[in-house]
Amino acid sequence: MAAPKPVGIRLERKKDASLLNWNLKRLHPPEKICVPLRQGSRPCVRVGEQVRIGQRIGEPENPEEATVHASISGTVTEIAAAPDAMGGMSVRVVIQKSTEPKLAPGVWEIRKGWEQIPAGELEAAFQCAGLVTTDLSAEPVHSKIKRHAAASTLVVNCCEPEPYVTCEQTLLLSHPVEVLKGAELLRKALGAEKILLAFETCNFEIGELLKSKIFFLKWTHAEARAVPSLYPQGTERLLLQNWFPGEKEKAVVFPASTAFAAYEAVAHQKPFYERLVTVGGECVVEPRSLWLPLGISFQDAIHACKGVMREPERVVMNGPMAGIAQADLNVPVTAGTAAVLALPKEITKKGPEEPCIRCNLCVNKCPAGISPVMITLAADHQELETAGIFGAAACIECGNCGYVCPSQRPMLEKIRTAKKKLGISGTKPAGAHHG
Numbered sequence: 001m002a003a004p005k006p007v008g009i010r011l012e013r014k015k016d017a018s019l020l021n022w023n024l025k026r027l028h029p030p031e032k033i034c035v036p037l038r039q040g041s042r043p044c045v046r047v048g049e050q051v052r053i054g055q056r057i058g059e060p061e062n063p064e065e066a067t068v069h070a071s072i073s074g075t076v077t078e079i080a081a082a083p084d085a086m087g088g089m090s091v092r093v094v095i096q097k098s099t100e101p102k103l104a105p106g107v108w109e110i111r112k113g114w115e116q117i118p119a120g121e122l123e124a125a126f127q128c129a130g131l132v133t134t135d136l137s138a139e140p141v142h143s144k145i146k147r148h149a150a151a152s153t154l155v156v157n158c159c160e161p162e163p164y165v166t167c168e169q170t171l172l173l174s175h176p177v178e179v180l181k182g183a184e185l186l187r188k189a190l191g192a193e194k195i196l197l198a199f200e201t202c203n204f205e206i207g208e209l210l211k212s213k214i215f216f217l218k219w220t221h222a223e224a225r226a227v228p229s230l231y232p233q234g235t236e237r238l239l240l241q242n243w244f245p246g247e248k249e250k251a252v253v254f255p256a257s258t259a260f261a262a263y264e265a266v267a268h269q270k271p272f273y274e275r276l277v278t279v280g281g282e283c284v285v286e287p288r289s290l291w292l293p294l295g296i297s298f299q300d301a302i303h304a305c306k307g308v309m310r311e312p313e314r315v316v317m318n319g320p321m322a323g324i325a326q327a328d329l330n331v332p333v334t335a336g337t338a339a340v341l342a343l344p345k346e347i348t349k350k351g352p353e354e355p356c357i358r359c360n361l362c363v364n365k366c367p368a369g370i371s372p373v374m375i376t377l378a379a380d381h382q383e384l385e386t387a388g389i390f391g392a393a394a395c396i397e398c399g400n401c402g403y404v405c406p407s408q409r410p411m412l413e414k415i416r417t418a419k420k421k422l423g424i425s426g427t428k429p430a431g432a433h434h435g
């Protein structure tokens, strides 16, 4: 099969600042956290109840859903709906921290013989840990495994296409063996034959590290493969479509950080209550990737990195290309939050929108092969049906079209609005994975 012609943009990576500190730290718990319950789950604690770290606080209403766990110990002070970082509302369990952190029984205890655990029991272990994928879809891992029961290849996504974001890179540099062991657990649960670890060519050190660990583990069923450092080539859909076409039909992609969480869930019996997040952007005093408890506010996440040295023009979740701008910094970090970025004016400000000059640049740089210009012009005229005909549903929300547009047209915003009006959902932003 002929190699695909990659469509993408070579972006300035801006990752150095948050990589200066790649010793991973956990911060002292904030005064309170607001853990959002998932749609399809209900609270199983009451206001006034004492909870411990890792304790179950949300029960699934159906077998496909995941449990939700407390990320700090303390007292439940409120259970109510509030805005989330995706622009919607979700029910949150508010926990006021206790003086001493306390773990729920069994949490962080090594599970005896965890490497020999039968494949049939792994799904239950993931479900019990409330393990969800660490991308914006936050799909329960046990459900994703069920959906891909026929997969023969597990692709572990070690790419990080958005500028500034380094949490996957930091995790892979610090814990390569744990990521591999977690990938092996996922492979076993899927019943797949092989593992392919996709890393970006510019991150050759990650590729070398993975290859050397695979060699020492004597694994013949795993391979690390480079993919071009072109935005957004590291995103899930493009990874399979462009770089693993032979595997496309029988492959399933999981982010590297989900593999790591799978390892922790099985080996350490640790529920999924925290994740690595990059807190960065030019305005943050000490940009870095660090472990944050799920439910911590964006404000507290920035505060954990010594706050801001100048007022950000915009705070975005997950990246400057496809990220979602936040008006309220009280929104909580969730499983899909890879980054909290405080960006200054010179990065976020474009000039005033001007008329389209039909240069076709947006079409040439669209990795989905659709016509961003026609979709947005149709949307401008409220011709939603036409926007749909030009392929709005296929947009992966990477932001390339707006990035290259010389007329400063807010392409992504226009397309997102059109998709919303058309009732098109389920496509996660391309830079959201990192996965």
Ligand code: SF4
Residues within 6 Å of the ligand: 362, 365, 366, 367, 368, 369, 370, 371, 372, 394, 395, 396, 397, 398, 399, 400, 401, 402, 411, 412, 415
């Ligand atoms: S945001 Fe959508 S339309 Fe624009 S370049 Fe990306 S995939 Fe194409």
Ligand code: SF4
Residues within 6 Å of the ligand: 355, 356, 357, 358, 359, 360, 361, 362, 363, 372, 373, 401, 404, 405, 406, 407, 408, 409
């Ligand atoms: S890049 Fe901008 S100006 Fe050029 S065709 Fe696309 S929308 Fe029009």
